[in-house]
Amino acid sequence: MTDFATSTKAEPRVSTMTYAQAAATALEEAMRADQHVVAMGEDLGRGGVFGQYRTTTGKNLVDVFGSERVIDTPISEATIMGAGVGMALAGLRPVVEMRVADFALCAIDELVNQAAKNRYMFGGQGRVPLVARLPIGIWTASAAQHSQSFEAWFAHVPGLVVVAPSTPQDNYGLLHAALASGDPVVYMEHKELWGMQGEVQQGERIELGRARTAFAGSANGNHDVTIVSWSKQIHACVDAAKELAAQGIHAEVIDLRTIWPWDKNAVLTSASRSKRLLVVHEAVQAAGFGAEVAATVAEHTDARVARLGAPRIPVGYANTLETESRVSAAQIAQATTRLIKR
């Protein structure tokens, strides 16, 4: 059996790249550093549906590493995931591509009953260091089976780490951390962020379970409200916070980055100072992860809490219907003002 030690330190340098390229760069570095890292899924030989297996120079990772390490698979989600578990138990570190989170539902036993429970159930004998990439979120006019955000489902399952990066930098650093993890990581990228450009400082992992401040409410930390979010919704929250700042309301926006384990410390610290917490997510609000954050903050602080997510409706095809599932910066600003006045 192999050891899981990795040395993924790449040369430190800063470059501009897309969210998709940031992940490909991290994966490429990890694959160079550790021959146990392999990737598998449908259409990976073409660089992945979203180009997330294509380097910044436009090369498909399969051309860099060969088809033994970047594996094109049949349309067989259950076996892609289940084989990932088997590969991991037999000493590899697989990246398991699920195309969109909606199709991971075809592999749910393999992920929830097999990958997540292995280490515990077998008394710590087994380790399943696999990264399951499950892109989430609304994807324009793709309707009810290609637009779902399931992070709360996986956060509910003991044994799974759940990650949802919002920027190219985070997608780079968090994927590195996920690849180094010794346990299964559900890695949820947002389909409408693939093309987002940003600066990426190479060579750094971002620790799992650590939030970041996406917008500092005020210079002295005396903000009026704490807004917690993740993934694509962070950008709407920052827009809202800027709008609020112009009205004299100081909102600190915290990007959780990791949904489980989540950075309670960062959130509780901020919410105890501001005394007001708004959690925002793209997923359906009912039974969403926002409920967990809100309840925890209510249990541990005297902050007033509120949630904002999508109504409990499937994502519609027509623009008028789809818009109902989108949480806008204007809605976030409104919800914040309501919370402050409450």
Place this chain on the structure above:
Amino acid sequence: MTELLSLYRTMVRIRAFEDAAEAASQGGVTWGGAATDKAAEVRVKGPLHLSTGQEAVATGVCAHLVPEDLLTSTHRGHGHTLAKGADATKMMCELFGRATGYNSGKGGSMHIADFSVGMLGANGVVTAGLPIAVGAAHALKIRKTGAIAVSFFGDGAINRGPFLEALNWAQVYQLPVLFVCEDNQISATTKSAPMTAGSNAASARAESMGIAATRVDGNDVEAVSTAAEKLIAQIRAGAGPKLLHAITYRQKGHVSVDPATYRDPAEVANALKNDPILRARDVLKQRGLGDQAAQIEAEAKAEIDAALATASAAPWPEKSAAYTDIMTTGEGVWA
């Protein structure tokens, strides 16, 4: 009207519909990217999977179905839906996301359906239609309606577990169901053959369960029709499930905005010569029916032009519709 002219009409209507939908989708959602700045003027916004080049399969099979027969389809379902008897205008309205579309603008191309003619829905999840068709066939058997169920699926779909589970179930319970594999030899951007064990796998896997399989040239509409007629008659007579394995070719990219640069141009050029509509037209000409064929083409174009005009002018769904038809805790009777 002779048989081939009728089949020709269905194929030409499907082609006209999809050509128009394709044109209306250009500049929309790029595959795997954000919407382009042209997106606002694009009328078909979502992923549009065209069945261009595969029309003979839907046509030849559905020619032998009645509205009481039930049908499940794939993400590439326009042809199946039209051939089953759906209305092109209501379909176009749905692709345009309008309230007057089949799904009230909620589903779009990938979920096109017309329950009134027994078409139970296109599906965004590969292979998902097979177990549903099997359940529908099971119900038809229990209810003794005499109708059958048909499920279309791609050659890529046979590698998901539900394919095997559905076939096994259908055989165990001797259900009235026809499985139709539209073998266009590709799955999204990956050739299917190297991803699939065994040769003629769709047929072979069915046969391994005792389900008779018939292979047919899926670009020869008369051949498909003849084969389907025979199998459907057997199924109606209580012979249990059958599988039709139609070899065809996907002329366009996986979705309408996919240029399909991963294919060998020579292969594509070759396949275009084997276009089922061109082939049928040649036969019609040989039989002295060229004028009728031309007239059918003109009629199809006029029909689709009218559908486009209606769809363009149709109203959007109200926002409030986003909250309807989700679920109820009250009573519901589904006759």
